[in-house]
Structures are given as structure tokens and as C-alpha cells.
Amino acid sequence: MKTIQEIEELVKKAVLAELDGVDFIQEFDDETLRREYNGIGPEWVGEAARRKLTEHLAIFEPAALIHDMRNYKSDGTLYCFNFANFEFWGNCVKLVKTTYPWWTLKHWRARAVARLAVDFVAGPGGGKAWMDSFRKNLDEEALVPGL
Numbered sequence: 001m002k003t004i005q006e007i008e009e010l011v012k013k014a015v016l017a018e019l020d021g022v023d024f025i026q027e028f029d030d031e032t033l034r035r036e037y038n039g040i041g042p043e044w045v046g047e048a049a050r051r052k053l054t055e056h057l058a059i060f061e062p063a064a065l066i067h068d069m070r071n072y073k074s075d076g077t078l079y080c081f082n083f084a085n086f087e088f089w090g091n092c093v094k095l096v097k098t099t100y101p102w103w104t105l106k107h108w109r110a111r112a113v114a115r116l117a118v119d120f121v122a123g124p125g126g127g128k129a130w131m132d133s134f135r136k137n138l139d140e141e142a143l144v145p146g147l
Contacts, residue, residue: 002037004030007065010037014062017098019091021066028069036072040064040117042129059099059110060117063091067121076134084130085122092117 002010007030014022025033038047039054040061054061070084092114100107120126 002034002039004034007033007037010062010065014066014091017062017091017094019062019066019094020087021070021091025066025069033065033069037065037068042125043132044125044128057113057117059095060092060114063088063095066091071129071133074130074133074137076131081127081130082122085118085126088121089114089118 011022011025011033014025028036039050040057041050041053043050045053054064057064067084067088070080070087074080093111096107096110096114100110121129
């Protein structure tokens with residue numbers, strides 16, 4: 001789990017890279033961002049695997065923060081699921097472009113890794129995470145009197 005300072009740094013990187021969804025995550029307080037951002041990878045893969053993925057894919061962390069918050073607010077629809085994944089792809093590409101010159105091998109390797117990450121979040125594993133968040137949201141709404 002990230003510290004508030006680490007979360008603030010990820011938000012700052014997202015703003016500097018002009019990522020899509022920055023306005024969305026700025027609606028949340030730092031504590032909510034800290035609590036809901038679990039690193040790169042869905043909760044069901046376990047903390048140790050997410051820690052390793054986050055370490056190896058650190059370039060994509062600001063995009064993952066936005067994507068995690070989209071999952072946190074999952075409405076269970078395919079439309080919003082696809083929107084979150086397309087946004088994640090675009091944000092990963094922006095991060096690659098702001099990190100590596102286009103003519104370097106690192107740039108193209110990072111883009112290929114981003115494509116794999118997007119294929120994962122848009123596939124059955126990401127769909128499971130999306131629906132798990134939606135079910136959690138339904139359960140929490142059921143606990144609120146008057147809903």
C-alpha cells in the first residue's frame with residue numbers, strides 16, 4: 001500500500017503527463033486514493049505479485065492509479081469497462097512518450113508491454129476485477145439505509 005506522499009507523487013506525474021482522467025481522480029481525497037490504489041494488477045493476483053508487477057512496470061503507475069479508481073467506481077457496464085480500458089491504453093502511451101524518445105528501443109519495448117497490460121485488463125482477468133468492484137459497490141449500497 002502506498003503512502004499519501006507516494007499517491008500525491010503519482011497524481012503529480014499524471015498531471016504533468018496530461019493523462020486523461022486526472023480530473024476524475026482529483027474528485028477523491030488522498031486517503032481514498034491510497035486505500036483504493038493497489039498497485040499494478042487486480043486484487044485477486046495477490047499482494048506479492050502486485051508488488052512485483054508494480055516494481056517492474058513503474059512507468060505505468062499513474063495510469064494504473066486512474067484505472068484503479070475507474071474500477072473502484074465500477075457500474076458493471078461493458079461501456080464503462082471499455083472506456084476505462086481505452087483510457088488506460090491512451091495513458092500508458094502518453095507515459096511512454098513522455099519517458100522515452102520515439103526512436104529508442106526502450107520506447108517500443110515499453111509500448112509493447114503497455115499493449116500486453118491493456119490486453120490483460122480488457123480480458124477476462126480485468127473483467128473479473130471490474131465485476132468484483134461492481135458487486136462490492138452493490139453490497140455497500142445495500143448497507144446504506146434508505147437505498
